[in-house]
Amino acid sequence: MIDDLQTALETQSSQTRCVTIPREAQNKLVEPNPSQTVRKAFNDVTPVVAFCRIWRWPDLNTHLELRPTDTCVYAFQHEKDQICVKPYHYERVVAPFIPPVQVPVCDRAVFDSTRSERMQIQPDSTVPMDFATSPTDQQRTAVNSPASVQDNYEAMTPTQASINQQQVATTNFNGIPTASIAYAETPFWCSILYYELNQRVGETFHASLNSLVIDGFCDPNASDRFCLGSLTNVNRSRESEVCRSMIGNGVRLYYIGGEVFAECLSDTPIFVQSPSCNQRFQWHPATVCKIPPRCNLKIFSNTEFAQMLRETIQYGYEAVFNLTRICAIRMSFVKGWGEEYRRRTIMSTPCWVEIHLNGPMQWLDNVLQQLPAPGSMSNLNIFLFSIKITMVNVPKTRRTFCKGKNCKRHTLHKVSQYKKGKDSVHVQGKRRYEMKQKGYGGQKKPVFHKKAKTNKKI
Numbered sequence: 001m002i003d004d005l006q007t008a009l010e011t012q013s014s015q016t017r018c019v020t021i022p023r024e025a026q027n028k029l030v031e032p033n034p035s036q037t038v039r040k041a042f043n044d045v046t047p048v049v050a051f052c053r054i055w056r057w058p059d060l061n062t063h064l065e066l067r068p069t070d071t072c073v074y075a076f077q078h079e080k081d082q083i084c085v086k087p088y089h090y091e092r093v094v095a096p097f098i099p100p101v102q103v104p105v106c107d108r109a110v111f112d113s114t115r116s117e118r119m120q121i122q123p124d125s126t127v128p129m130d131f132a133t134s135p136t137d138q139q140r141t142a143v144n145s146p147a148s149v150q151d152n153y154e155a156m157t158p159t160q161a162s163i164n165q166q167q168v169a170t171t172n173f174n175g176i177p178t179a180s181i182a183y184a185e186t187p188f189w190c191s192i193l194y195y196e197l198n199q200r201v202g203e204t205f206h207a208s209l210n211s212l213v214i215d216g217f218c219d220p221n222a223s224d225r226f227c228l229g230s231l232t233n234v235n236r237s238r239e240s241e242v243c244r245s246m247i248g249n250g251v252r253l254y255y256i257g258g259e260v261f262a263e264c265l266s267d268t269p270i271f272v273q274s275p276s277c278n279q280r281f282q283w284h285p286a287t288v289c290k291i292p293p294r295c296n297l298k299i300f301s302n303t304e305f306a307q308m309l310r311e312t313i314q315y316g317y318e319a320v321f322n323l324t325r326i327c328a329i330r331m332s333f334v335k336g337w338g339e340e341y342r343r344r345t346i347m348s349t350p351c352w353v354e355i356h357l358n359g360p361m362q363w364l365d366n367v368l369q370q371l372p373a374p375g376s377m378s379n380l381n382i383f384l385f386s387i388k389i390t391m392v393n394v395p396k397t398r399r400t401f402c403k404g405k406n407c408k409r410h411t412l413h414k415v416s417q418y419k420k421g422k423d424s425v426h427v428q429g430k431r432r433y434e435m436k437q438k439g440y441g442g443q444k445k446p447v448f449h450k451k452a453k454t455n456k457k458i
Contacts, residue, residue: 008086009055018074018089020082021047047085048076056087061211064296065256066090093257098306100182103313103370179370183302186358189255192226193354196240198347202231210255213265214353216247216333228351243334243350251291251331253355258302260357262331264291271336273346274299275326279308288338299329305360309367317374323364329355 005019046063053060060066068075072089074082188206192214195201205226218229228244249265264270270291277299278287291297305326312319332352337343346352 005086008088012088014069014071014088016086016088018072018082018084019086020074020084023076023081023083046076048083048090051085052087052090054087057092060092062252062254062256064254064261065093067093096258096303098183098258098302100180101306101310101313101367102178103181103367105177105179105370181363181366181370183306183359183363186362188358190253190260190358191356193356194226194228194231195347195352195354196233196236196350199233199235201233202228207253207255211252213250213252215250215265216244237350240350247333247351250333259298260300260329261296262291262299263296264293266333267293268334269293269336271332271338271349272297272299273330276300276304280304286338288336290336300357300360302360309363313367313371317368317371320364320367320371324361327357327360327364329357331355 008016008019048066049060049063052066063076067090068084069089069091072084072086074080074084075089076083188208189210190207192205192207193200194205207226209224212224212226214226214228216229217225217227219225219227220230228247228250233240246266246268248267251270252263252265254261254263262270262272272289272291273286274289275285277289277297278285280298280301289297305323308326309320309323312323330346330352331354332346332349334351335341335343335349337346337349343349
């Protein structure tokens with residue numbers, strides 16, 4: 001093994017045979033040298049990551065950043081008894097190139113008329129909805145092992161230099177002037193806000209490193225850790241205190257190749273609500289995913305978001321602004337919420353965080369600045385029509401009629417359920433009114449029932 005590894009390091013070739021160790025040895029990794037570099041490389045990582053840190057990439061964070069070459073037979077993703085630790089049998093994953101989006105910059109009236117024609121031609125296009133107001137949050141379990149995520153990766157081309165700066169080039173698309181707006185990375189790829197029940201606690205944590213940990217310990221100065229134990233709250237409840245003591249190692253967030261992963265490091269599960277992940281699996285936007293300990297889940301992808309943005313621009317300002325909800329990911333510790341829990345909303349959980357993705361949010365801001373401002377009736381009608389098409393299991397508005405005699409005026413009332421597959425809410429309200437007029441419901445006079453006889457003596 002030593003000779004094969006030495007030959008591979010001297011030649012730096014991927015065509016040599018694999019250097020393998022037993023898979024069980026990855027849990028028994030021992031520091032061979034007390035030097036600081038080796039100690040950092042062998043700190044709570046797999047052997048593959050440790051060898052790659054020492055001889056190729058000192059800044060490597062996790063195995064999720066590695067992709068095996070075609071010549072590697074014993075890659076750790078293959079689930080064999082032996083795993084290859086040769087550094088030159090792995091390649092580092094890079095972010096794919098995201099093409100810029102074309103945004104119309106023409107006059108509002110022309111843009112509205114063109115967008116109305118597109119709505120008539122393509123009525124089934126998906127428009128993202130509000131994921132925080134659904135009363136029927138489903139529960140899913142993330143079962144990805146740390147190695148299974150690599151199966152989703154394909155060969156990617158390096159990012160181009162133009163990806164880091166906004167490009168606004170005027171072109172013509174179907175006779176309409178458009179601006180080309182590219183995605184640009186931000187100094188802090190995400191911002192994290194911490195809550196206890198419905199109360200905000202502490203300052204916002206800005207993440208500059210591609211890997212960070214949200215744990216329950218108390219280091220206030222670490223740049224790669226958001227320690228919740230150091231945050232104080234004079235109004236902290238007993239339930240939040242108990243939950244904070246069970247967070248432990250918490251969760252690790254990775255930003256790799258334009259994708260965001262969440263890995264549960266705690267002994268208790270975490271619960272994630274990611275509209276982007278839910279759309280990938282064709283779940284309801286408000287679905288809550290349960291991530292068991294030592295499992296991970298891809299919770300966001302820049303490529304998927306770019307495709308979603310490209311399809312939504314044709315619907316105008318309001319529809320694009322609605323995508324801001326997809327750029328926010330909610331995550332609770334220890335306690336879950338949703339349909340199968342007594343906590344219906346995340347604001348009822350003891351400890352939770354909200355993760356704002358700054359790159360996609362800034363991209364949306366650049367696009368919104370080029371779109372016509374909202375306010376015209378045509379914009380509103382198109383937006384409401386798109387909502388009616390895509391809304392499923394979302395709180396609806398129904399019509400009820402006034403109690404006065406022969407009064408057909410109505411008022412709007414919010415309800416917390418929506419019967420899927422039934423008639424429209426207007427037809428339902430009209431039917432209730434007709435039934436009331438026929439005497440089948442809503443009697444004007446109260447109905448008195450005959451009291452049962454009692455043997456009680458006066």
